[in-house]
Amino acid sequence: MFAGGKVRLFHFLFEMLEDPTMAHCVSWVPAAAGVFRFSSTNKDQVAALWGQRKGNKRPMTYQKMSRALRNYARSGEIFKVKKKLTYQFSRETLMSLHKFQQGDLLRGRDFV
DNA sequence: ATGCAAGGGAAGTTAG
């Protein structure tokens, strides 16, 4: 998913959330659309995978990844919810992620 | 108090 092109952090997070084997690190919070929460014990595993995906020199950590997440609040992709380790995709972001997931990749189109 | 989690300014990196 999201191959061929620069992967954005929110793409990666969505990908992790759609993967059941990653549930011990991040998972959707049932009862609220687009809300997800990191595991307090495994949050750095997701971060490390993100850092590897990007090919960063230094290992990625939750602290550094969350800094990027806070910038998303300013650009409107993801917002922080008042609960511990939980965030929420904006409706627009969630919509485009789902739309992309529903076949655009298979038709060879880039994520927009 | 004490340990996380959150917030954020600011310089640095990298791809396009």
Add this chain to the structure above:
DNA sequence: TCTAACTTCCCTTGCA
């Protein structure tokens, strides 16, 4: 060269 999208650093604030 310039910008976007982080990345790295590191210090302050908030909360249980």
